[in-house]
Amino acid sequence: MPTMLEVTGLNHRYGKGDGAHVAVRELSFSVDAGELACIVGPSGCGKSTLLRCIAGLIPPTGGSVRLHGDEVSGVPDDLAVVFQDYSRSLFPWLTVARNVEFPLRWRKLSKQERAERAQEALDAVGLSGVGKKFPWQLSGGMQQRVSIARALASKPALLIMDEPFASVDAQTRFELEDLLRRVQREQQSTILLVTHDIDESVYLGDRVLVLSKSPATIVADLAVDLPAERDQIATRESAKFVTLRGEVARLLQTGPAAPATTEEASDEVTAAADAAEWAATEEEAAETGGATKEARH
Amino acid sequence: MTQVTERATRLRSQAAAGISGFARNWLVFIGAVAVWELATRLAASVFFPPPSEIVATAGQLWFSGPASQLFLSETVFDHILPSIGRCLGGWAIAVVLGVGLGTALGRSRTGMEYVGPLFAFFRAIPPPTLVPVFMVLFGLGPGMQVATIIFGAIWPILLNTVDGVRSVDSVKVDTARSFRTPAPYWIGMVVLPAALPKIFAGLRLSLSISLILMVVSELIGSLNGIGHQLISSQQQFEFPLMWSWIVLLGILGYGLNAVLLAVERRVLRWQPTRNDDA
Numbered sequence: 001m002p003t004m005l006e007v008t009g010l011n012h013r014y015g016k017g018d019g020a021h022v023a024v025r026e027l028s029f030s031v032d033a034g035e036l037a038c039i040v041g042p043s044g045c046g047k048s049t050l051l052r053c054i055a056g057l058i059p060p061t062g063g064s065v066r067l068h069g070d071e072v073s074g075v076p077d078d079l080a081v082v083f084q085d086y087s088r089s090l091f092p093w094l095t096v097a098r099n100v101e102f103p104l105r106w107r108k109l110s111k112q113e114r115a116e117r118a119q120e121a122l123d124a125v126g127l128s129g130v131g132k133k134f135p136w137q138l139s140g141g142m143q144q145r146v147s148i149a150r151a152l153a154s155k156p157a158l159l160i161m162d163e164p165f166a167s168v169d170a171q172t173r174f175e176l177e178d179l180l181r182r183v184q185r186e187q188q189s190t191i192l193l194v195t196h197d198i199d200e201s202v203y204l205g206d207r208v209l210v211l212s213k214s215p216a217t218i219v220a221d222l223a224v225d226l227p228a229e230r231d232q233i234a235t236r237e238s239a240k241f242v243t244l245r246g247e248v249a250r251l252l253q254t255g256p257a258a259p260a261t262t263e264e265a266s267d268e269v270t271a272a273a274d275a276a277e278w279a280a281t282e283e284e285a286a287e288t289g290g291a292t293k294e295a296r297h
Numbered sequence: 298m299t300q301v302t303e304r305a306t307r308l309r310s311q312a313a314a315g316i317s318g319f320a321r322n323w324l325v326f327i328g329a330v331a332v333w334e335l336a337t338r339l340a341a342s343v344f345f346p347p348p349s350e351i352v353a354t355a356g357q358l359w360f361s362g363p364a365s366q367l368f369l370s371e372t373v374f375d376h377i378l379p380s381i382g383r384c385l386g387g388w389a390i391a392v393v394l395g396v397g398l399g400t401a402l403g404r405s406r407t408g409m410e411y412v413g414p415l416f417a418f419f420r421a422i423p424p425p426t427l428v429p430v431f432m433v434l435f436g437l438g439p440g441m442q443v444a445t446i447i448f449g450a451i452w453p454i455l456l457n458t459v460d461g462v463r464s465v466d467s468v469k470v471d472t473a474r475s476f477r478t479p480a481p482y483w484i485g486m487v488v489l490p491a492a493l494p495k496i497f498a499g500l501r502l503s504l505s506i507s508l509i510l511m512v513v514s515e516l517i518g519s520l521n522g523i524g525h526q527l528i529s530s531q532q533q534f535e536f537p538l539m540w541s542w543i544v545l546l547g548i549l550g551y552g553l554n555a556v557l558l559a560v561e562r563r564v565l566r567w568q569p570t571r572n573d574d575a
């Protein structure tokens with residue numbers, strides 16, 4: 001797979017002199033085309049800063065970002081960002097369909113082609129019949145789907161998502177996670193997604209990049225060798241998932257250089273317990289989950 | 298059959314609701330007119346003719362024309378329409394200038410810092426005091442009046458536009474930037490819609506200022522118009538006539554505001570708080 005995104009020696013410092021705050025330090029990684037890479041890091045470590053540098057919304061104070069080989073200075077052409085705050089990111093004065101059409105407005109497309117592409121994007125996120133409504137007439141989860149559809153409609157080479165599911169409820173979040181994986185495989189998109197949720201990063205990603213506390217540096221780059229077809233209940237219960245989850249949690253807590261065996265064991269116990277607890281609470285929602293649980297007990 | 302009767306009942310109940318709503322809205326108004334009628338009849342002062350007399354005079358004054366002119370009298374064409382034309386014309390120019398300039402200044406980082414004090418100073422000058430200045434510049438006539446109206450009406454629009462244009466939410470700014478939105482789309486589809494609620498507040502204020510300045514400029518120096526007729530009827534002790542011009546100004550102010558409100562409701566129907574029924 002060719003490299004889609006290449007970040008080398010990225011630094012970002014807010015302010016100057018004594019009051020300066022280093023948000024990102026010497027950060028390097030790359031993302032291949034068609035990959036879904038998750039970045040997980042503690043709150044306030046500089047994840048949004050990193051994404052804003054990659055998206056060209058702010059110029060980094062050092063290092064370089066390359067999108068399919070071209071140096072990024074200013075916002076690149078074929079990139080889209082999904083923000084956490086969907087209610088502020090959507091335009092309330094435009095209907096859902098017009099919101100999704102927005103990035104196509106200035107492309108050389110006929111009105112009909114534009115409407116078709118917007119409809120395709122809305123279909124892809126399971127929102128076929130709501131084009132004429134205004135965003136505020138939809139639930140939070142649906143609004144975030146609209147902003148994902150809007151990003152998809154512009155057919156970006158790289159889709160950047162900053163904690164896209166952090167402000168929806170748990171059930172909706174699982175739906176949106178599955179939706180994102182499905183759409184990503186269908187459209188072969190390259191996605192870089194930031195989250196502070198360990199489980200989400202492992203469940204969603206083909207790869208997980210673990211960031212340190214502020215200033216953000218890369219602590220580890222883990223390949224997620226879970227099957228491509230994932231299932232909210234079965235996958236989260238699988239031994240591989242639990243191990244990976246524990247590993248990410250440990251990396252976030254202690255950094256890479258301190259593998260403590262006793263802690264490892266207790267971590268995995270907690271992780272397994274969490275997974276079981278989760279399965280129990282979500283039992284009503286998914287019959288298959290109920291069956292798995294029956295078998296286990 | 299039943300459907301038809303159902304619809305008829307619904308229409309009737311809607312009509313009833315409409316009438317009761319109308320009654321609520323106008324009950325006090327009608328009462329006040331009745332009290333006014335009674336009081337003026339009892340007082341029998343020449344300065345305060347009863348409303349019935351004012352209405353009769355007004356009807357005679359405005360609707361005594363030939364059928365070919367829709368019964369509108371010469372007065373309507375010589376005085377009322379020119380007045381309304383100047384008022385709306387001046388206001389429209391103020392809207393275009395105010396919104397255009399306001400958008401440019403609001404989006405520029407430093408523009409307002411340069412012109413802010415100047416605007417604050419100009420805005421503090423009561424516009425009627427500039428009538429003599431504009432009279433010297435433009436002479437008696439529509440030029441002076443329109444200039445006065447523009448000068449008075451532009452500030453609320455300009456300053457509200459600057460304010461509205463500046464208040465674009467930062468996430469929307471980032472969203473538009475991340476799509477590389479070209480300037481015309483950025484202004485037309487993001488900045489102006491976001492500023493519209495504030496702009497409309499400025500438009501309403503400036504429309505009533507326009508009407509006031511229309512009258513004031515005509516009272517001071519004009520050859521025709523509502524204000525001119527008002528002052529000359531007063532000087533000729535034609536008090537019912539004078540009152541009918543005052544009533545007309547009330548009707549005009551109410552009507553213009555109602556039209557603007559209707560436009561605002563339509564343009565801003567995307568606002569969640571406005572749409573109880575959607």
Ligand SMILES: Nc1ncnc2c1ncn2[C@@H]1O[C@H](COP(=O)(O)OP(=O)(O)OP(=O)(O)O)[C@@H](O)[C@H]1O
Nearest residue numbers: 014021023042043044045046047048049050196214
């Ligand atoms: N515009 C700014 N000016 C100065 N400092 C900033 C600015 N934006 C962010 N910071 C600081 O940079 C650090 C990283 O912020 P950033 O928003 O990138 O973190 P984050 O990992 O996205 O956090 P969260 O998980 O809360 O979203 C924080 O300490 C923050 O205070």
Ligand SMILES: [Mg+2]
Nearest residue numbers: 047048049162
């Ligand atoms: Mg953030």
